[in-house]
Amino acid sequence: MKRIFREFYFKNAEKVEIPSRFDRREFGYTPFEGGMIRHLAFKEAGEIKALLVREVPRSAFYSVSYYLEPSFQMMEKGWIGGDLAFDIDADDLGLPCKMEHDIWACVNCGLREIGIKPEKCPRCGESKIDEQNWSCRKCVGGAKEETIKLLDILMQDFGLMKKEIRVYFSGSMGFHVAVESKMFEEIDQMGRNEIADYVAGLGLTPALLGIYPQSNFEELYRKLPTVGEGGWRRRIAQYFNKEEVEGYDGVEKNGREKIAYIYKTLGYSKFKKMLEDASRKIGVAIDTSVTTDVHRIFRLPETLHGETGFLKRRCDDLFRFDAFNDAVALGDEPIEIFVDISPRFTIRGQSFGPYRSERLKLPTMAAVYLIGRGVAKVP
Amino acid sequence: MASELGLYDLAKYPFLPEAGEYVRSHGLSVGALAQPDYHAILERATQRVMEAARGKDPSEEVDEKDILSFAVSILLVKATKLDHLLSRFALTEAIRVEKLLSKEKPWMIERIVEASTSIDVSQANLELAGRPLEFKVPVSEYLKRAPKFSSDKWRLLNQIVDGGYVFLTRPDLIRLFREEISKTIYARAKSVSVPKLPDALEKIVNEIVEATPTPKRLEYERGRKPEDYPPCIVHLLESQSKSENIPHFGRFFMATYLLNVGKTVDEVVEMHKTVPDFDERVARYQVEHIAGLRGGRTKYKVPTCRTVISHGMCYKHPIYCYNIRSPLQYPSKYSAKLLRGKRKEKAGKE
Ligand code: SF4
Ligand SMILES: [Zn+2]
Numbered sequence A: 001m002k003r004i005f006r007e008f009y010f011k012n013a014e015k016v017e018i019p020s021r022f023d024r025r026e027f028g029y030t031p032f033e034g035g036m037i038r039h040l041a042f043k044e045a046g047e048i049k050a051l052l053v054r055e056v057p058r059s060a061f062y063s064v065s066y067y068l069e070p071s072f073q074m075m076e077k078g079w080i081g082g083d084l085a086f087d088i089d090a091d092d093l094g095l096p097c098k099m100e101h102d103i104w105a106c107v108n109c110g111l112r113e114i115g116i117k118p119e120k121c122p123r124c125g126e127s128k129i130d131e132q133n134w135s136c137r138k139c140v141g142g143a144k145e146e147t148i149k150l151l152d153i154l155m156q157d158f159g160l161m162k163k164e165i166r167v168y169f170s171g172s173m174g175f176h177v178a179v180e181s182k183m184f185e186e187i188d189q190m191g192r193n194e195i196a197d198y199v200a201g202l203g204l205t206p207a208l209l210g211i212y213p214q215s216n217f218e219e220l221y222r223k224l225p226t227v228g229e230g231g232w233r234r235r236i237a238q239y240f241n242k243e244e245v246e247g248y249d250g251v252e253k254n255g256r257e258k259i260a261y262i263y264k265t266l267g268y269s270k271f272k273k274m275l276e277d278a279s280r281k282i283g284v285a286i287d288t289s290v291t292t293d294v295h296r297i298f299r300l301p302e303t304l305h306g307e308t309g310f311l312k313r314r315c316d317d318l319f320r321f322d323a324f325n326d327a328v329a330l331g332d333e334p335i336e337i338f339v340d341i342s343p344r345f346t347i348r349g350q351s352f353g354p355y356r357s358e359r360l361k362l363p364t365m366a367a368v369y370l371i372g373r374g375v376a377k378v379p
Numbered sequence B: 001m002a003s004e005l006g007l008y009d010l011a012k013y014p015f016l017p018e019a020g021e022y023v024r025s026h027g028l029s030v031g032a033l034a035q036p037d038y039h040a041i042l043e044r045a046t047q048r049v050m051e052a053a054r055g056k057d058p059s060e061e062v063d064e065k066d067i068l069s070f071a072v073s074i075l076l077v078k079a080t081k082l083d084h085l086l087s088r089f090a091l092t093e094a095i096r097v098e099k100l101l102s103k104e105k106p107w108m109i110e111r112i113v114e115a116s117t118s119i120d121v122s123q124a125n126l127e128l129a130g131r132p133l134e135f136k137v138p139v140s141e142y143l144k145r146a147p148k149f150s151s152d153k154w155r156l157l158n159q160i161v162d163g164g165y166v167f168l169t170r171p172d173l174i175r176l177f178r179e180e181i182s183k184t185i186y187a188r189a190k191s192v193s194v195p196k197l198p199d200a201l202e203k204i205v206n207e208i209v210e211a212t213p214t215p216k217r218l219e220y221e222r223g224r225k226p227e228d229y230p231p232c233i234v235h236l237l238e239s240q241s242k243s244e245n246i247p248h249f250g251r252f253f254m255a256t257y258l259l260n261v262g263k264t265v266d267e268v269v270e271m272h273k274t275v276p277d278f279d280e281r282v283a284r285y286q287v288e289h290i291a292g293l294r295g296g297r298t299k300y301k302v303p304t305c306r307t308v309i310s311h312g313m314c315y316k317h318p319i320y321c322y323n324i325r326s327p328l329q330y331p332s333k334y335s336a337k338l339l340r341g342k343r344k345e346k347a348g349k350e
């Protein structure tokens, strides 16, 4: 695998996207031999590319933050600011297709199967079971929808411009969104936490809709949100406008009447609970800890993902982006491998698997996909 | 749209640069203050300072002589050389400003906020959820201030956010910038230098000093528990337990802090044992030195937050580290809990 990565970087290192202000960022990578190397700093973009060719990392990373001394230990780096970072992972969506492609493995006896992990290993009864999440077109499609929701919030609510937002396919399970904006770069962890919860819809209270435990119904109606407003009030109004509500037969199209109806039927505390669920659904399925943690490192764009052999790829046209085609970086040359287990998967329109304990020849892109996932070996 | 400021406006907000100009053009001299002409102003200035010294609620009654009385009250405060009186004065004045602003014309509110923060506040004139949202501020500026207020009401998710702005009611806008207004007044006062005052004024200064209670000395509790250590110390202890190399300043800082919260020399030396190049004799010598048992017999003080920050070792907690100058002022769990108020645990993902 390292040989294939080496060849790739030898030919393609030029295309790697070097982040802006790279001389203020920390770089790091994981070598094929294991471990993790961090706290690297570079003065020239060329040095970063040279490192990829020379060291051939399994995965390469850069910090979302900018530091006075990026190569110092964490405590001494001197934080200056950072991109706003969002991570959307298909696995968090809990889509039904997981059953078709996730793999679990018993820690004790090593039994491996495709599907959702059981409580206990059916062979030995062990309850410690590892799971490995795979992704398919549907998963990536789901993550894409979430990403579109995120972009809506960033532009509509936070007033960011398109050119301040970069969207990437992560190379595996979803999307990374990086915002570089003078306005937001100095926001600290606490402020980022607020942004994350805002985006994810965590902690919305009825007060935002003008609803308080003691509100009287008549004056309430006037305060409810309509689809013509902005921010979360608009989202809530739109959501309820579309929702089927049992027993409701109004025709009004701004959302208010339906919310009032639901509130009247449920009462305050049930309504509060329901609103929390709704806002989580409306919110974006981001990993909030990624947005909050300013010391995160992100995969370097246009480098290979060590677990798939796919590229972390810039998606300027998110709607048309097809991960299993556009992020495929390796070629067709056949490689002989031994596959332990694999669900069905499709790359560049070719469908592979499922496989179980077999020796076969696969195109490089598919072989690396399986070796990277740890389910195949070169015999 | 900003209109011209009248004298009455300057009297209400005498920390504005325009008011400073007025005072300068008036050519007020210290010597003249003892003259009968200035009696009323001097009296008003004294009253102002006394309000601060006694911790009284500042009055909202203002007239034109207050442009000058503000300047004179700064002279009086500075002449006492009491730093804590200066802070109290700034706070009392800020509270007065806050009260006045709550009844103010919107453009004036914009102007005052801009004068103390250089932030672009604009009028919004929106009414949503039955609340008049008169103003809007950029989301990023909101996020630099509001998160430390720690009540659900201030959470971004519970605000109206649209087009890059957070929409706020008048009291919320004023609340958001309270500290900065107070800091602006403090900075204005701090920058004034006091000439020799005539005897009549010295007498007033002495009266003020008498009336100002000495601040309660901060008693640092002995035996503070590790879970109540400030984040900077927690980080150092963590890296120490991982046997990471800690720069000299870090070790010094940790030792002073731990000794100050009641650890013994033995305990502090013991804690150093995980350090890669640990030499018990050297470590003990150093810790005893810091504790003032050796050498110059001066007990070393715990570095201030500012010093810790400049060494890149500050992990400022946005709420609990707010407004503190020394890691020793970091609130203990008990007070932290009170401060935290009702902030609920967030439903986070793994
Ligand atoms: S603000 Fe002070 S107490 Fe808080 S982490 Fe920084 S140095 Fe420590
Ligand atoms: Zn088993």
Ligand SMILES: [Zn+2]
Pocket (backbone or CB within 6 Å): A095, A097, A098, A101, A134, A135, A136, A137, A138, A139, A140
């Ligand atoms: Zn799937």
